[in-house]
Amino acid sequence: xxxxxxxxxxxxxxxxxxxxxxxxxxxxxxxxxxxxxxxxxxxxxxxxxxxxxxxxxxxxxxxxxxxxxxxxxxxxxxxxxxxxxxxxxxxxxxxxxxxxxxxxxxxxxxxxxxxxxxxxxxxxxxxxxxxxxxxxxxxxxxxxxxxxxxxxxxxxxxxxxxxxxxx
Amino acid sequence: xxxxxxxxxxxxxxxxxxxxxxxxxxxxxxxxxxxxxxxxxxxxxxxxxxxxxxxxxxxxxxxxxxxxxxxxxxxxxxxxxxxxxxxxxxxxxxxxxxxxxxxxxxxxxxxxxxxxxxxxxxxxxxxxxxxxxxxxxxxxxxxxxxxxxxxxxxxxxxxxxxxxxxxxxxxxxxxxxxxxxxxxxxxxxxxxxxxxxxxxxxxxxxxxxxxxxxxxxxxxxxxxxxxxxxxxxxxxxxxxxxxxxxxxxxxxxxxxxxxxxxxxxxxxxxxxxxxxxxxxxxxxxxxxxxxxxxxxxxxxxxxxxxxxxxxxxxxxxxxxxxxxxxxxxxxxxxxxxxxxxxxxxxxxxxxxxxxxxxxxxxxxxxxxxxxxxxxxxxxxxxxxxxxxxxxxxxxxxxxxxxxxxxxxxxxxxxxxxxxxxxxxxxxxxxxxxxxxxxxxxxxxxxxxxxxxxxxxxxxxxxxxxxxxxxxxxxxxxxxxxxxxxxxxxxxxxxxxxxxxxxxxxxxxxxxxxxxxxxxxxxxxxxxxxxxxxxxxxxxxxxxxxxxxxxxxxxxxxxxxxxxxxxxxxxxxxxxxxxxxxxxxxxxxxxxxxxxxxxxxxxxxxxxxxxxxxxxxxxxxxxxxxxxxxxxxxxxxxxxxxxxxxxxxxxxxxxxxxxxxxxxxxxxxxxxxxxxxxxxxxxxxxxxxxxxxxxxxxxxxxxxxxxxxxxxxxxxxxxxxxxxxxxxxxxxxxxxxxxxxxxxxxxxxxxxxxxxxxxxxxxxxxxxxxxxxxxxxxxxxx
Numbered sequence: 001x002x003x004x005x006x007x008x009x010x011x012x013x014x015x016x017x018x019x020x021x022x023x024x025x026x027x028x029x030x031x032x033x034x035x036x037x038x039x040x041x042x043x044x045x046x047x048x049x050x051x052x053x054x055x056x057x058x059x060x061x062x063x064x065x066x067x068x069x070x071x072x073x074x075x076x077x078x079x080x081x082x083x084x085x086x087x088x089x090x091x092x093x094x095x096x097x098x099x100x101x102x103x104x105x106x107x108x109x110x111x112x113x114x115x116x117x118x119x120x121x122x123x124x125x126x127x128x129x130x131x132x133x134x135x136x137x138x139x140x141x142x143x144x145x146x147x148x149x150x151x152x153x154x155x156x157x158x159x160x161x162x163x164x165x166x167x
Numbered sequence: 168x169x170x171x172x173x174x175x176x177x178x179x180x181x182x183x184x185x186x187x188x189x190x191x192x193x194x195x196x197x198x199x200x201x202x203x204x205x206x207x208x209x210x211x212x213x214x215x216x217x218x219x220x221x222x223x224x225x226x227x228x229x230x231x232x233x234x235x236x237x238x239x240x241x242x243x244x245x246x247x248x249x250x251x252x253x254x255x256x257x258x259x260x261x262x263x264x265x266x267x268x269x270x271x272x273x274x275x276x277x278x279x280x281x282x283x284x285x286x287x288x289x290x291x292x293x294x295x296x297x298x299x300x301x302x303x304x305x306x307x308x309x310x311x312x313x314x315x316x317x318x319x320x321x322x323x324x325x326x327x328x329x330x331x332x333x334x335x336x337x338x339x340x341x342x343x344x345x346x347x348x349x350x351x352x353x354x355x356x357x358x359x360x361x362x363x364x365x366x367x368x369x370x371x372x373x374x375x376x377x378x379x380x381x382x383x384x385x386x387x388x389x390x391x392x393x394x395x396x397x398x399x400x401x402x403x404x405x406x407x408x409x410x411x412x413x414x415x416x417x418x419x420x421x422x423x424x425x426x427x428x429x430x431x432x433x434x435x436x437x438x439x440x441x442x443x444x445x446x447x448x449x450x451x452x453x454x455x456x457x458x459x460x461x462x463x464x465x466x467x468x469x470x471x472x473x474x475x476x477x478x479x480x481x482x483x484x485x486x487x488x489x490x491x492x493x494x495x496x497x498x499x500x501x502x503x504x505x506x507x508x509x510x511x512x513x514x515x516x517x518x519x520x521x522x523x524x525x526x527x528x529x530x531x532x533x534x535x536x537x538x539x540x541x542x543x544x545x546x547x548x549x550x551x552x553x554x555x556x557x558x559x560x561x562x563x564x565x566x567x568x569x570x571x572x573x574x575x576x577x578x579x580x581x582x583x584x585x586x587x588x589x590x591x592x593x594x595x596x597x598x599x600x601x602x603x604x605x606x607x608x609x610x611x612x613x614x615x616x617x618x619x620x621x622x623x624x625x626x627x628x629x630x631x632x633x634x635x636x637x638x639x640x641x642x643x644x645x646x647x648x649x650x651x652x653x654x655x656x657x658x659x660x661x662x663x664x665x666x667x668x669x670x671x672x673x674x675x676x677x678x679x680x681x682x683x684x685x686x687x688x689x690x691x692x693x694x695x696x697x698x699x700x701x702x703x704x705x706x707x708x709x710x711x712x713x714x715x716x717x718x719x720x721x722x723x724x725x726x727x728x729x730x731x732x733x734x735x736x737x738x739x740x741x742x743x744x745x746x747x748x749x750x751x752x753x754x755x756x757x758x759x760x761x762x763x764x765x766x767x768x769x770x771x772x773x774x775x776x777x778x779x780x781x782x783x784x785x786x787x788x789x790x791x792x793x794x795x796x797x798x799x800x801x802x803x804x805x806x807x808x809x810x811x812x813x814x815x816x817x818x819x820x821x822x823x824x825x826x827x828x829x830x831x832x833x834x835x836x837x838x839x840x841x842x843x844x845x846x847x848x849x850x851x852x853x854x855x856x857x858x859x860x861x862x863x864x865x866x867x868x869x870x871x872x873x874x875x876x877x878x879x880x881x882x883x884x885x886x887x888x889x890x891x892x893x894x895x896x897x898x899x900x901x902x903x904x905x906x907x908x909x910x911x912x913x914x915x916x917x918x919x920x921x922x923x924x925x926x927x928x929x930x931x932x933x934x935x936x937x938x939x940x941x942x943x944x945x946x947x948x
Contacts, residue, residue, distance in 0.1 A: 020290065034195035035188015037420075039368045040453040044873035047368060075188035088186040092178050095842050099673030100185030101368040101420030107186060123886065130881035134873065136368050136421050137673045139849030139910075140881040142842060 009077025046133030212866020236269030264324025278458030346482025369420020375436030392710020463537020506541030624920025633718030661769030668708010669720030714905030818941025847910015
């Protein structure tokens, strides 16, 4: 057993965990954050993607003890209170989800993708960068559409924010 | 159409919980005192169990119970069954072998469950499962259905000699043979439909909870039809009587057929909960899902299609061997028979059809319905054969199809189905226009200049949905009726709950069903709640599969709404002192037509519950129930066109455009319908290009993880061009045909027709992976 202490969705959490505990199991079982899903055993499906220190990470590829001292954001921590994050809103508006199981991982991956491409995204880039996330319901069509739309919305938001700062 | 009514592109109500991580799937459920189960599974495809020693496992840390099939049998738990009786053409019933939820004497496929370990944590259960010692005597295995039929092949079940489950036929052999004999041209092919693994992203899971004080069981399970699960577990598996068994299918992460069936694990979790005195949860890992979820397809067929001198089809003869795996899954027998061979007329007027189907046991995972279930297999035969015939006859594939289309309705095919409505030329025209079919030759030439092979292929599919008229399926061997139930409860304040026997696991029922209510009464969809997936809340239902929830499930709701509307109008007429026939309900108001007299909807509801002033003799309340039994199947149809470009140096196929033109009848929410088509196409393209379940000769599944089984990813697919036309279905009150499976049915032949066109060959095996395509290009040179 090892002690861990980390910041999850803005809250300090910790405790003793078995050394073999994966981050995804720590989030789901110890913290009750069941929005992060387990869809495979081989780090292929991406249903468990969360952000660790600002980067998209498959929570099944990290041990909980490795994240001690880190800042973790899960799907539960993405929205600003009652206001949906623009990517969550885009998934809803463009029907980017059906059964919802891959959706948290898709949204966390998409957030990271948009953050890494402030210059904007095109369809080919979005499709290439979704390589680590599998969806069986949507054929990806509307997921791609939602991410492209969110990327535009967020670019506008960022531009407004800059303009405000400048003013 | 209002902004939330029928036909509106309403964003889904259920999305909020999924996009915020608040969905509630079985693995998210926590019950006080809950422990974890891990199954010990056979590593052999075929073996006798000589000895099971659980002592060491029982002594492992955290272990609560290690239970075997012997104990399960001793407690009277029954064998799993196939619920659809098929008779061979000699009149004998299908030969069903025993399937114990935990194997006792023999294992028949890799993954067959033998022992269950219950422990404090999943990790401890896993550790203890590894300490269970089982002594096997290995037997020779057979994985190929054709080989399983050969004399001397390993015998999977004693009940089925030579592994033949049934030898069944449909249609008229004599007239079909005569048509082939008299034909001006016959196209002959051998066609393989590859085995697939459904791969819903949520792995199967079950949580069984036995309440000793109440002598009552609760089962949370990843099911497409919780009521059928309860019925079967009660009536056949002796888990508990129905009144003492509650089955809940909460949010379910995709099904595609694989979650229709009742599997060993949910039975064992319920039984083990009573045995150990603790709630027991099991969640499959992905490899377990690959090994034990019912697989799909796996047909080998030979076909002969006869044409007269005017290129009209005069006969179609099919001989199919279908692999059903090691055990007969719940509906496995109807898939390669009544869901398959009854669609062999396709969109074409074919006077004579005959199909012979042999189903076979092998040492592989059970095979059952997977998205489309029998209809993709039928469509693949027809549309591959039509393409080959067009090339042999030297005519355009579109013209050959058009010439043979059925154009008048109703149309009785020689294989049971009576098509009620359709316009196949409209779909073909729409698809060809969208695809710029006429401009293909130019595009091909341009690609050739770049050293790339460009090909185009089409597929005109038909399917039968809205399963199904209960008396009809009963006469064909079904053990259940296939109606649907609905209950509409109007609350005293006018808000509405709709209880439905359909189950949503991605289809968006919470939105579309509410749209139907909005259309009727003008109540905002936010004031309409759809209740489903719980046998304690919804009395009975048949669940969601076979694209039936619109055509059958919503028709039941529509019938219940009729009754609610009739009563509400009576109440309103009484309150407004008007004639009942003059009352109309619009936009949340109940009005007397042609006057300014009206009541808000909620006041009528309130009047029903205060009961201060109701028409003489009327019962209080506003709540109605309906059961809808469909009058006929529904027949969605359409045309898909796929255009590919192949790099001859690497064999990589790029889908440069994919066009779908579907006729689904009336549509409730076009956005959701398009989403269904997108997903179906992705699965069909997956079958054609990427996916395939492969067993080695010893029965080991070589493709048992996402490292080995190629799932379609975003980069493998283009954006799709989809459109719909509409011939309303005359067989149900809403005119709906169903849209859930079309994409997976229509797309595989379109893709393979395009690839064979590009390379200039007759056939290529699915999945047409780069190495297969590369080899085919080399062989064609």
